[in-house]
Amino acid sequence: MNQTSFNSLKTLDKCSLGEECHIITLQGKNKLLCKKLLSMGLVSGTVVKVISRAPFGCPLKIEALGYQLSLRLSEAEEIEVAV
Amino acid sequence: MKSVNATADSRTRKIDPHLIDCEKNVKNLTLQIKSNQLQDGRLKKIFLIGNPNSGKTTLFNALTGLHQKTANYPGVTVERREGKALLQQSHSTGSSNKTVCRSTNEPLQQEVIIIDLPGIYSLSSLSLDEEITTRHIMGFYDGTLPDAIVLVVDANNLERNLYLATQILDLEFPAIIALTMNDLAEKRGFSVKKELLSKQLGGIQILEIQAQKSQKKGIDALKAELSKKLIEPEKISLPSFLWLCEKEDFQHSSGDITTLPDKLQSWSSKLKLEKYIQSTSDLSEKRKKALTTFFMLELLSDSGIEKFFTIPQSELSGFHNEIINFKGALQNSYKLDPFSFESTKRYQWISSIIKTCCAYTETSRKAVTEKLDALLTHKIAGLVIFAAIMFLMFQSIFLWASYPMEIIDASVGAGGEFIKNTLPEGLLRSLLVDGIIAGVGSVLVFIPQIGILFFFLGLLEDSGYLARAAFIMDRVMRKAGLQGRSFIPLLSSFACAIPGIMATRTIPSFADRLTTIMVAPLMICSARLPVYTILIAAFIPNIPLLGLFSLQGVTLALLYFAGIAGALAVAKLFKVTKLRGEPALFVMEMPPFRAPSLKLAIFNAYERIIMFLRSAGSIILACSVLLWFLASFPGETVQTSFAGMIGRAIEPVIKPLGFNWEIGIALLASFAAREVFVSSLATIYNLQDAGEQGTTLIEILKVKFAAGEIPLAAGVSLMVFYIYACQCMSTLAVVKRETGSWKWVLFMFGYMTGLAYVMAFIVHSLVKNIL
Numbered sequence: 001m002n003q004t005s006f007n008s009l010k011t012l013d014k015c016s017l018g019e020e021c022h023i024i025t026l027q028g029k030n031k032l033l034c035k036k037l038l039s040m041g042l043v044s045g046t047v048v049k050v051i052s053r054a055p056f057g058c059p060l061k062i063e064a065l066g067y068q069l070s071l072r073l074s075e076a077e078e079i080e081v082a083v
Numbered sequence: 084m085k086s087v088n089a090t091a092d093s094r095t096r097k098i099d100p101h102l103i104d105c106e107k108n109v110k111n112l113t114l115q116i117k118s119n120q121l122q123d124g125r126l127k128k129i130f131l132i133g134n135p136n137s138g139k140t141t142l143f144n145a146l147t148g149l150h151q152k153t154a155n156y157p158g159v160t161v162e163r164r165e166g167k168a169l170l171q172q173s174h175s176t177g178s179s180n181k182t183v184c185r186s187t188n189e190p191l192q193q194e195v196i197i198i199d200l201p202g203i204y205s206l207s208s209l210s211l212d213e214e215i216t217t218r219h220i221m222g223f224y225d226g227t228l229p230d231a232i233v234l235v236v237d238a239n240n241l242e243r244n245l246y247l248a249t250q251i252l253d254l255e256f257p258a259i260i261a262l263t264m265n266d267l268a269e270k271r272g273f274s275v276k277k278e279l280l281s282k283q284l285g286g287i288q289i290l291e292i293q294a295q296k297s298q299k300k301g302i303d304a305l306k307a308e309l310s311k312k313l314i315e316p317e318k319i320s321l322p323s324f325l326w327l328c329e330k331e332d333f334q335h336s337s338g339d340i341t342t343l344p345d346k347l348q349s350w351s352s353k354l355k356l357e358k359y360i361q362s363t364s365d366l367s368e369k370r371k372k373a374l375t376t377f378f379m380l381e382l383l384s385d386s387g388i389e390k391f392f393t394i395p396q397s398e399l400s401g402f403h404n405e406i407i408n409f410k411g412a413l414q415n416s417y418k419l420d421p422f423s424f425e426s427t428k429r430y431q432w433i434s435s436i437i438k439t440c441c442a443y444t445e446t447s448r449k450a451v452t453e454k455l456d457a458l459l460t461h462k463i464a465g466l467v468i469f470a471a472i473m474f475l476m477f478q479s480i481f482l483w484a485s486y487p488m489e490i491i492d493a494s495v496g497a498g499g500e501f502i503k504n505t506l507p508e509g510l511l512r513s514l515l516v517d518g519i520i521a522g523v524g525s526v527l528v529f530i531p532q533i534g535i536l537f538f539f540l541g542l543l544e545d546s547g548y549l550a551r552a553a554f555i556m557d558r559v560m561r562k563a564g565l566q567g568r569s570f571i572p573l574l575s576s577f578a579c580a581i582p583g584i585m586a587t588r589t590i591p592s593f594a595d596r597l598t599t600i601m602v603a604p605l606m607i608c609s610a611r612l613p614v615y616t617i618l619i620a621a622f623i624p625n626i627p628l629l630g631l632f633s634l635q636g637v638t639l640a641l642l643y644f645a646g647i648a649g650a651l652a653v654a655k656l657f658k659v660t661k662l663r664g665e666p667a668l669f670v671m672e673m674p675p676f677r678a679p680s681l682k683l684a685i686f687n688a689y690e691r692i693i694m695f696l697r698s699a700g701s702i703i704l705a706c707s708v709l710l711w712f713l714a715s716f717p718g719e720t721v722q723t724s725f726a727g728m729i730g731r732a733i734e735p736v737i738k739p740l741g742f743n744w745e746i747g748i749a750l751l752a753s754f755a756a757r758e759v760f761v762s763s764l765a766t767i768y769n770l771q772d773a774g775e776q777g778t779t780l781i782e783i784l785k786v787k788f789a790a791g792e793i794p795l796a797a798g799v800s801l802m803v804f805y806i807y808a809c810q811c812m813s814t815l816a817v818v819k820r821e822t823g824s825w826k827w828v829l830f831m832f833g834y835m836t837g838l839a840y841v842m843a844f845i846v847h848s849l850v851k852n853i854l
Contacts (some may be wrong), residue, residue, distance in 0.1 A: 023225070026423070028722070032668065033668055036204065039807060040204050041430055043427040046430070052457070054460060054554050055462045055555055056559060058557070059558070059567075061460070065243055066674060067670060067673075068673040069670060070671045072229050073203060
């Protein structure tokens with residue numbers, strides 16, 4: 001793995017608004033959450049982007065596979081993405 | 084190893100209480116399972132299965148009309164919808180707007196049961212909804228497999244919807260795909276080539292459906308196709324995604340060249356899975372294979388399916404050991420991650436299918452929702468609009484509903500008056516007027532609030548705003564251990580906890596929903612206001628404060644605040660104790676905005692009212708008659724009745740709160756409805772001081788207060804008691820309806836009474852000793 005791609009690895013909650021990235025892995029601390037996200041299509045390789053934040057800063061609204069869903073920051077933290 | 088057993092065990096135990104009845108059913112019906120062949124006289128069962136928001140319920144309504152009943156699954160808050168439909172083979176193909184001919188002589192007509200299963204994203208069994216749906220499909224609910232399945236697939240979210248659909252198609256059920264919201268998808272520039280898609284999915288029939296009342300399309304065609312399906316289920320041979328796994332270069336490090344599907348088969352026979360899946364006994368070898376492969380896949384990917392099986396204690400550790408071995412083999416020989424490989428591979432496969440049979444052209448359509456969303460969830464504008472909508476909704480259930488409620492009150496009063504004038508005085512008259520008519524009145528009086536709230540909720544949900552409201556409020560509500568979707572039910576509870584508790588059904592997580600139900604009655608509802616008006620006027624002097632406020636007003640505000648604070652504290656407490664271990668997620672789909680349907684909102688309100696009358700109404704009526712009995716027997720007056728005896732008997736218990744036995748009786752009587760406190764206390768005091776008939780309760784209390792008979796401490800203690808005490812049988816009846824179990828009713832009554840007692844005791848001692 002080269003240096004640049006390593007640098008661009010982060011968790012989804014750290015992404016800036018509108019930044020397109022693809023999922024590397026679901027970290028799996030919260031099995032229930034990961035299982036649900038997997039079945040909703042957030043599998044490795046899926047392109048996601050954070051669209052907006054709620055007025056109080058959390059949760060996030062993200063887009064994947066052409067639909068939108070809300071995720072709390074702690075939940076977005078479980079998704080590892082690459083830009 | 085031990086830890087694996089322990090987690091599996093604890094999970095089973097956690098969910099089991101809710102599903103005890105399912106378990107029982109499975110056991111009782113094992114005999115019936117033996118004959119999977121349809122017996123004469125049994126109606127065939129058709130399941131509607133799909134993602135949440137896929138248009139499943141609209142299709143269900145279109146198929147069944149008003150021939151449906153809604154209840155809860157035993158012991159849980161998940162709703163069960165079942166209805167009957169008349170299928171008829173028609174010769175029209177494709178879409179048709181013709182109404183079905185309902186001639187009873189038609190030989191090809193067939194009545195079937197349609198079951199609308201909870202909307203899910205996959206067949207894993209981690210959430211209660213998933214578990215119920217999967218149990219139904221696999222024959223673990225009542226021992227029978229579905230006769231046909233309608234897979235409801237939303238064209239707007241084809242990829243995600245096909246995930247569940249192909250999982251079920253793999254199981255070789257007779258199935259049809261109902262493609263919904265295709266018109267919306269086309270407007271967004273997304274077009275599905277149905278023939279191509281059908282071919283890719285092994286030849287399954289795909290029918291475009293428009294289930295909205297105004298522009299029905301495809302419903303008759305669907306009925307006709309279903310009717311054909313039930314006669315001779317055709318074989319679908321779907322190239323399961325597992326074969327896709329085969330094409331990839333598997334590294335069989337051990338030299339094992341068994342294909343993955345064959346491997347899964349051999350593992351499942353090693354585990355003797357077949358004996359746990361009893362509903363398979365009469366199935367073809369092919370179907371059996373499909374089912375055991377499915378169970379094997381689910382077992383390997385930790386999706387909680389093992390709780391379906393009753394594995395003898397002695398075999399349990401062996402079973403789990405084997406699964407761990409298989410997982411290792413999957414990882415080492417096949418280079419697949421057991422936890423995620425099914426989802427990943429299946430989505431890859433679906434994505435490749437979609438590429439070949441769908442076309443997408445960019446349109447400006449999507450931008451509308453985006454722009455609307457940017458405004459409605461904006462930091463300032465979004466909050467202002469949110470506050471305005473919530474204010475309108477609250478105003479409508481608090482104020483607008485009061486007019487029809489007064490009319491209902493007046494009519495019930497007039498009805499009672501009429502009977503009083505026609506019947507001679509006696510037991511029958513008393514029963515009719517004070518028991519039954521008063522009871523009917525206390526049921527009917529809730530209709531306006533329930534109707535208005537659910538009309539609004541219907542509009543909000545249909546338009547897509549409900550999800551935004553939850554999105555906005557989540558952070559605030561989470562601080563209290565609740566979630567965004569708890570906000571509207573709790574707000575509504577300030578008007579009345581009954582519609583508030585009923586509104587919790589928009590909360591998907593069982594734990595969050597239960598917590599919201601449990602704290603909803605702590606919000607100061609409008610029925611407490613008559614009590615507070617009297618108590619505050621009698622005990623709190625009207626002193627201006629800071630020129631702007633009055634001590635009386637501030638007292639009322641403090642009572643509201645104490646209610647909210649109590650609710651937040653209790654919710655937090657539940658979250659960390661009783662309901663911990665079921666981590667609630669806030670993974671919530673945000674549907675695109677659309678114009679809400681007025682008809683749907685009215686139907687929604689109607690349905691909720693009927694449901695309330697049917698299930699809670701009878702309990703409330705029965706309680707009302709019981710309370711009448713307690714207050715009228717034996718003897719003439721309330722003091723000499725059972726209620727009076729109980730009131731006196733509990734005096735030692737309520738004395739530490741500063742209450743006398745007169746208040747005790749009024750407390751008991753007000754269990755029918757809080758505002759009854761005012762009239763019953765007035766009656767009791769009026770009867771005592773026979774000379775001063777007609778004085779109002781405020782005057783009586785003021786006199787008693789001045790004479791020191793009821794000190795300030797007792798008055799304040801009474802106010803506090805009314806915040807926390809569960810003095811409302813209607814609330815308890817609705818909790819029974821919504822949770823489906825008396826356990827939670829008792830729990831609510833117990834904790835609220837305890838809390839009320841402790842808080843009133845503390846406040847009483849404080850005021851008594853300090854002031």
